[in-house]
Amino acid sequence: MPEQTSSLPLSGYTILDLSVMTAGPVGTMLLGDMGADVIKIEEPGKGDLARDLGNQFVNGESVQFMSQNRNKRSLRLDLKSPEGKAVFLRLAKTADVIVENFRPGTVNRLGIGYEAVRAVNPGIIYASASAFGQSGPYAGWPANDPIVQAVAGLMDMTGEAEGLPVRLGAPLPDFGAAAMLALGISTALLHRERTGVGQAIDTSLLGAALFSTIPRDGETIRSGKSPSRLGSGHPTMVPYRNYEGSDGKFFFAACFTEKFWTNLCRVLGRPDLLDDERFTDNTQRTANRHLLDAILEDEFVKHPAAHWVHTLSEADVPCAAVQDYHTALTTDPQIKHTGALLHLDHPVAGALTNLANPINFQATPVSVQRPPPVLGQHSEEVLREFGFTPAEIEGLLAQGTVKGARVAVKDAASAAAVAG
Template sequence: MSPTQPLSGYRILDLTVMTAGPVGTMMMGDLGADVIKVEEIRDGELSRNMGTVFAAGESSMFLSQNRNKRSIRLDLKQPAGRDAFLEMARSVDVVTENFRPGTVDRLGIGYEAVRAVNPDIVYASVSAFGQTGPYAHLPANDPVVQALSGVMAMTGEADGAPVRIGTPYPDFGAAALLAFSVSAALLHRERTGEGQRIEMSLLAGTIFSSIPRDGETLRTGAAPPRLGSAHPTFVPYRNYRGGDGAFFFLACFTEKFWGALCRCVDRPDLAIDERFASNVARCANRTALDTELEAIFASRPTSEWLEMLGKANVPAAPIQDLHQTLRHDPQVRHNGMVVELEHPTAGPVEMLALPVDFRGTPAQYRRAAPRLGEHTEEILAEFGFDRGRIEGLRRDGVVAGLADATKPAKPVDL
């Protein structure tokens, strides 16, 4: 690890699974933190066996969100496993977990148990709905939170059903909040010497992302309508189709852009038409304006419109699929948004880079996602476990290494 990275020198015991927690700890690992992934002893973290795309037996889901981590297999249901975890927790800076509320306390590794051996610990818990309350005990994942938060209800065509967002936004919102909050808590600890517990939920993060729709909803008493790709308070602001059938997105969110669009399409009359003379008027007459614009855009291929709109300084972009974006978009490639790491069994693995450019202390991609239990002995030795004790724990089925067979064990309840 480079000592110059923002989080170099901090050590994290990472109990998180699936996406929200692992992506958040991966971000911290990219910035120098030593992330120790504590995995269920039999099958490891849940996402190791999920999805439909695998490389040499490794799930692409797991590979995408667990780089810059080391793996230890530990049976937390055994008292010796709990004791080993708490022994490691004595000298780490952060513990992260996203089990169902109450699970870590039942295992004896909750905040109070860790705080008893490490008073200045930063202990971060991620959950779907919060640690307490009427929903806290319920199972949930990203789309369940999308449904409950109101985000799904405002997504989809006006005459269609609610639609799940194409990417797991609640998970990634929680991941960003996890990395942000842990970093802020560590800064607070540097200043005061005090650790603390942090709690965040996918629900709270997703609702927070509804800004500024929240203000409109609370002030009007009406939920935002489904408008497909359109916007409730800006017009024109939606997908349009060129004469070749290809879609592009157009965003006129200021009068400057609206005026530039009218000049670009050679329709100065639209700018002075009282129905379209202001954004408020355009919102009230969006159907009439869309009819005009749809006819105009049907006259040329999308590529020509995009070239013209770019020259006219009007915000617009082609509607690309993810493969086009990741493989062929010149800005994505220029920004280095896809990186490659060598995995010992899966081979070269491409994945997304940290989306923040630290010019003085850039992210470092040191290692691909770990194999299950790859670093068990190495990690235990670093925490002072001698070889005899490690072998005893292995014989008792408390820990396991890379190739160890282990007795079946029920995974921790999520």
Template sequence: MASQLPLSGYKILDLTVMTAGPVGTMLLGDIGADVIKVEEIEKGELSRNMGTVFAAGESSMFLSQNRNKRSIRLDLKQPAGRDAFLAMARHADVITENFRPGTVDRLGIGYEAVKAVNPRIIYASVSAFGQTGPYAHLPANDPVVQALSGVMAMTGEANGPPVRIGTPYPDFGAAALLAYSVCAALLHRERTGEGQKLELSLLSGTIFSAIPRDGETLRTGEAPPRLGSAHPTFVPYRNYRAADGHFFFLACFTEKFWSALCKAIKRPDLASDTRFATNVARCVHRAALDAELEAIFATRPVAEWLALLAEHEVPAAPIQDLHDALRKDPQVAHNGTVVTVQHPTAGAIEMLAHPVDFKGTPANYRRAAPLLGEHSAEILTEFGLDAAAIATLERSGVVHGHVPLEKDKVA
């Protein structure tokens, strides 16, 4: 199976940490790339020790975003570690990193240093704000980018403060862009033989995700308002509470759906009311229409409304929490959204499947997230170092294999 995957045979040296980079390289690993996670010598990648949920000493955060990878512990601050990395880079196809801008150059493993030994390399750098510019040197993470990009300002109730999005969207947008750009660069290299440097930022990706709010903002000179679950240019398009206290989302984004809604709730008078005759009019009279609909939806439980709306083909859905979505929703189950992989110490680990259903070359879950340094000697051997050279690196502390950390022992 693995030999038939789109990226089989391509080697990626993955220096990324936290979420954006690791998820992007996991997507590439799912479709066949040999992703080699180059980790800090002492504690490994940052997310190994983060969060509050652990399985056999392994962070759930790390497990969820690092499958289909191998791990090597390498001290890049030592000259011998740098040389070992460049020796691997000579035979790699892709390098990914998301250190603070300038770090890889100071370590002697930046794009120019790698290009000197491998002109065909694809070198992808992910950052919060960009590799240069007034913010490039500042520390940041996903919520900081949400704040700066304008996304947080448009999220929250109308009379409330800005609210962080519940999922790390800037990270996942950057992860998708990383996977996309690496594939595009590899295709270009196949056609021309040319490698290249790729630079992408969470900030640019997040602002790009604001489409089509960008056009409205640039043309009107006004930022989108906070409207809770409502939409700035479609009405009705928000959460409503049913008689049993449960919420559902209703989305009438065409006149066809608005007409169907009026039939479903047996209120043809709303369809003929000049205040609500068009979407533009409904936006102007949003408060009046919402008051009517809130009173109507408060008369029956959510299940009845959803059945009625489905019968009339009006877009609507219950507001589910993530646990219900993952464990109870029949469409999520049908889509095969949760898969199980075997971890060497934690056993069976449930995690999210690759989000694209490749009909000809389906994603392959070959291995769970690696133990720290689990494959150090194996990887160096594959890149041409003999046993004596590896032993020398180990004695000097430049390379470590897997040694259980204190948290592993306790677990």
């Protein structure tokens, strides 16, 4: 297997990544950041569906794809052919993990499902992620993140009080499933280290979406009612929402304890609110949210939003400016301080910015060893490392079972360079 930094947490483990789009690729990217050798196996035509999605491309390379596929190598392999299936099983024989997120049943029809791989590699960890799970009435539905948001109830609880259901601004079910996938794989590898036993893992966007609604689940089941749409407000805590300053800009204030409520009243110079029977505790404030919000809106409109962010934060009231995403990524001082952005050199697209892995290891910090791969960039390299002879590789390329890079790339040293 390729030479890697031995200090990384998952160095020495090889992952065959069949996944496409977002949930699977983000999950394997997290593991690649931690040192795993992630080999992205893509169909010979256009590869991962994400390579052709959206409307932003740099020298033909998809911005969407490049945001979620660093620390991987790309092998173009025709899994629908008998020869391609044989190549895959040969790779799987010595791999540690296989990841797929096709519709349930697809890998079995291709002859590369868990049982087929386990027959050649009993210790394999075989991880599947799907929209709704491997079985059940929705298992075969075509679906993506917003479809799951709709089914899970996330869309219905999002939006303004008198408005329509709203899709979340970010694909959180996808990313929840990615995190669960990475966690499940890591845990299964630990179990195998202890017992020698491999296993299949199954997670879904639906499962991750529902899990992310904690504690709405308990509130809903106990009350028998679904959460109401409250815009930026909270169903069981008040004050807890966006407010507008005198400059028309917004900030979020969150008084989820009595301490924070008391601090807020003192900053506003309104100790009378503490003695008002309508607001004596959170239950009363929630019941009278519209009355309280009207009072607070009248107070907050006296000064600009930035004044309130500074003043409330200084008074130990949770508060933040509502800033746009571009501002968050490019100028926010805390986000800069955390090192949330990575700067890489892509072999075709050039300078590239990615979001960094959010886990900070003290002893074994994660590392970016490879930029997102060009389709088929590592096809021959991977086959050589798995023991295929030059003649075998030449034959697979000649018959189209395997294909190399579809465009010219820089030299390996340049392609792997990290500029920050």
